Amino acid sequence: MHHLLPEAKEIRVIQHVGRIDTKALAPVDQLLLLLPQPVPAGVWKSVPHGSKMQPLLRAAPAGSVPAFQTRLGNKRQTMVVAGTTKKDASTFEQLSLARQLVAAATTAKAGCLGIAVQGFEPALQATLTQILVAAALAAGFQLPAFKSNPPPPKINSIRVVGLNSKIDLGRVRAEANGNNLARWLTALPPNKLDAAGYSDMLRELARDRGWSYKRFATRELEKLGAGAFLAVAQGNDDDSAAIIRLRYRPGIKNARGDLSLVGKGIIFDTGGTNLKPFKSMLDMHGDMQGSAVALGILLAISELKLPMAVDCWLAITENRTGPNAYKSQDIVTAANGKTIQTIHTDAEGRMALADTLVLASRDKPGMIVDYATLTGSCVNAITTRYCGVFTNRAAWHPRLKRTGQFCGERVWPFPIGKEFLEDLKSDVADLQQCSVNGTGDHILAGSFLAEFVENDTPWIHVDLSASNHSGGLGHIPTEITGFGVRYTMSLILDEKILEATRGCSGHEPRRAIL
Numbered sequence: 001m002h003h004l005l006p007e008a009k010e011i012r013v014i015q016h017v018g019r020i021d022t023k024a025l026a027p028v029d030q031l032l033l034l035l036p037q038p039v040p041a042g043v044w045k046s047v048p049h050g051s052k053m054q055p056l057l058r059a060a061p062a063g064s065v066p067a068f069q070t071r072l073g074n075k076r077q078t079m080v081v082a083g084t085t086k087k088d089a090s091t092f093e094q095l096s097l098a099r100q101l102v103a104a105a106t107t108a109k110a111g112c113l114g115i116a117v118q119g120f121e122p123a124l125q126a127t128l129t130q131i132l133v134a135a136a137l138a139a140g141f142q143l144p145a146f147k148s149n150p151p152p153p154k155i156n157s158i159r160v161v162g163l164n165s166k167i168d169l170g171r172v173r174a175e176a177n178g179n180n181l182a183r184w185l186t187a188l189p190p191n192k193l194d195a196a197g198y199s200d201m202l203r204e205l206a207r208d209r210g211w212s213y214k215r216f217a218t219r220e221l222e223k224l225g226a227g228a229f230l231a232v233a234q235g236n237d238d239d240s241a242a243i244i245r246l247r248y249r250p251g252i253k254n255a256r257g258d259l260s261l262v263g264k265g266i267i268f269d270t271g272g273t274n275l276k277p278f279k280s281m282l283d284m285h286g287d288m289q290g291s292a293v294a295l296g297i298l299l300a301i302s303e304l305k306l307p308m309a310v311d312c313w314l315a316i317t318e319n320r321t322g323p324n325a326y327k328s329q330d331i332v333t334a335a336n337g338k339t340i341q342t343i344h345t346d347a348e349g350r351m352a353l354a355d356t357l358v359l360a361s362r363d364k365p366g367m368i369v370d371y372a373t374l375t376g377s378c379v380n381a382i383t384t385r386y387c388g389v390f391t392n393r394a395a396w397h398p399r400l401k402r403t404g405q406f407c408g409e410r411v412w413p414f415p416i417g418k419e420f421l422e423d424l425k426s427d428v429a430d431l432q433q434c435s436v437n438g439t440g441d442h443i444l445a446g447s448f449l450a451e452f453v454e455n456d457t458p459w460i461h462v463d464l465s466a467s468n469h470s471g472g473l474g475h476i477p478t479e480i481t482g483f484g485v486r487y488t489m490s491l492i493l494d495e496k497i498l499e500a501t502r503g504c505s506g507h508e509p510r511r512a513i514l
Contacts, residue, residue, distance in 0.1 A: 001208075004193055004201040006184045010177075011140045013133060013158045013169060020048050020116055020162040022074065028159055029111025030079045031072070032101050032136075034128055036119045037084035043119035046162065048072060057082065065100045078114070081105040087124065091408035094128065095474035098135035103477060106139060106154040113140075113155050116162045126167045129160055133169060135475035137176035143187045143478060171493070174303040175486050178296035182482035185292040186467075190268040190285040195240035195316050198267065198288075202244050202295075202314070209302055212247040216359075226355035227332040228340055232348040233317040235272060235325030241317035243356055246295075248302050248310040257365035258308040258498060261298060261488075262356050264349045264372035265291030265316035272319050272345030273327050286480065287349070289467045290371035291316065293484040300489055308498075313360045315352040319345070331429050334358065336452055341429040343436060349374045350445050351433065354452040361454040366498055368459045369491075370449070371484050378442035378465040385473065386412045387483055388463040390446035392453060399495055400460065407490035408474050409483055411462070420447040462487075 001007070016024045025031065025048060035043060039057065044050030049072060056068040065083060072078040083101045085094060105113060113136055117128045140155035160167070185193060193201075199215055206213035218239055221230055226243070233241035249255055266287040270276060276284070291314040298312040326332070330342040332351075335358040340351070349372050360368055378388040389400045389411045397413040404411040423444055424432045431451065435444055446461050453459045466473060466483045473481045491497050 002201045002204040004185075004188065004197055005205065006141075006180065010173075011137060011155055011158055013160065013173075015163055015166050016159060016161045017163045017166060020046065020118075024161045025072065025074060025078060025114065026076070027112045028078050028114035028161070029076060030081065030105040030108065031114035031116060032105055032132055033080055033082040034101070034117045034132065035082065035084050037086050039084065040119060046118050047116075053080070053082065057084070065097060066104045069104070079105065079108065085128070087120065091406060092410060092474060094131050095135065095408040098132045099139070099472055099475045099477055101132070102135045102139045110153045110156050112157045112159055115158060115160045118162055122164045125164060129163070129167055130169065130172050131475065133158060133160065134172050134176055137173070138179065138475055139477045141176070141180040141183070143183060143480070144192075146189075171304060171489070174300040175489055177303060178300035178485040179476065179482040181299055182289065182292040182296035182485055183476075183478060183480045185295070186286045186289040186480050186482070188285070193267065193285070193288075195236070195242070195267050195318060196238070198265065198316050199240070199242055199244060202246065206246055209299070211298070211302070212249070214245040216243040216245070218242070221355070224335050224355075224359070225333060225337070226335045226359075228334040228351040229315060229317070229355040231326040231330060231332045231342065232266075232272075232319055232351050235320035235322050236318050237320070237322065243359065244314045244316060245359075246298060246312040246314075248298060248312075250305060250307055251309065255309045257311040257363055258367070259492065260311040260313060260360040260363065260365040260368045261294040262313045262353065262360050262368060262370035263291030263294030263315070264288065264353055264370075264374065265314045266349060266352065267316065267318045269319045269346070269348065270321050272321055272348060273325050274345045275321055276346060283468070286468065287373050288316070289373050289480070289482075290464060293371045293464070293482060296482060296485045297488045300485060308492075311360065311363065311365060313356050315356040317352060319348040334452060336454060338431065338451060339429040341426040341432045343433045347434040347445070350448050353449055357449060357452040357459075358454060361452075361457045361459070364455050365457060368453065368457055369462065369488060370460070371462045371464060373467050374463045375442040375445050377438065377440065378463040381442060382412050382465060384466050384469040386410045387466045387487075388442055389413050390416045390443075390461040390463070392416070392450055392456075392459050396460070396497065399497060400491075403491050403495045403497075404487060406494060407486050409466075409487035409490075411487065414443050414446065416443060416446040416450055418447075420444055421451075424448060
């Protein structure tokens, strides 16, 4: 395994069907107990030592999380962390509760984490159990640590008890692995995950997973006329920058892609010639999170063996300052022939993505989704709790928003279009890279990127304003959220949005998704 990848050690999940008895709880060190709000009196009979727990809940302050904590009188002195939820709570509320309960249960040394969801109808029990397992898999995954004495693991195994019947956790596991990979790569320091190392790691991962791998190095990109990407890359002191294409083909190897995932992979963003101030540069090793999210989605799709052809395009470079770095007022030509007047070198993400979108759309996939930590103005507009979404199919706005509400990774749609290009009008080129005054930059950036999507390919742009959120977000406990893996899997599996591309891209879709 490549040294940049996390160790392949998965947390074991065991399911126990039937009544929660002494035998079921024997190996459990901490038990997460989730109950309805209010708790029907009869439910306490299915809860171990329920008669003793009932008064603890009654005495707890309303809305407290956890609702109460206690210990069982068994040999392990199992710690019980209980929570309650309304049956009509939103998915985001359920995910957030799960994160908080797991955090409360994992303060002690690592052990077997038990999960018991009682008092709900079978379908809701299954959903809430999946959410708690997802939160546990996220919390149990360790991000890179370079201390002499690294922190111990929080969870050794998970045991789900009190189930009516076994639950399919395949998707939960695949999404967790995709999100964990995205967070891991984003957290790596820039001297560990440099552009050359990233490319090598992707080659090895592709070989292990059976994906095809193609590296478009700078010389080949010059032949393709990818001047926007190369403008950003020219400040590097080596030739490590590249656009990487990964392909997952479960069926016909030369099939045209159903879905293209595009990710911004700026390994470190100094701001370039327009240098960032100190505090704004501290976390710029994470400016490649868009590429990590795209890769995590590809991993999840591959692990589930979904019957769809997927391409993953990653624009990997640094944005450096130096004698060869690009400058304000440079004129560059993108791969589709459009000329761009550079305004601000810290708007490098849209430059790197522009040529990558051209290459991806020329393959005429059923749909393109790109991911990028692109603009501060999107954070200003909707905070770090939501991500902004933009599309050349305005009729999809309700579907995109509904998917976020359903899966708990929430998004907010913004408009794009030719009218906004008035703010990017240039006297010397086809368009400016960005506006001088910066008003509505997230909308202008989306409108700019739309100019590089060819063949009227259905396209969604995700501005990852929720890529980092203090204290974690939803079920994810770390500041780095890996936002986008769960959302995109819901988009293609629950909303089945690829079916809406029929006739939009000049061809029939190869197959429906599930």
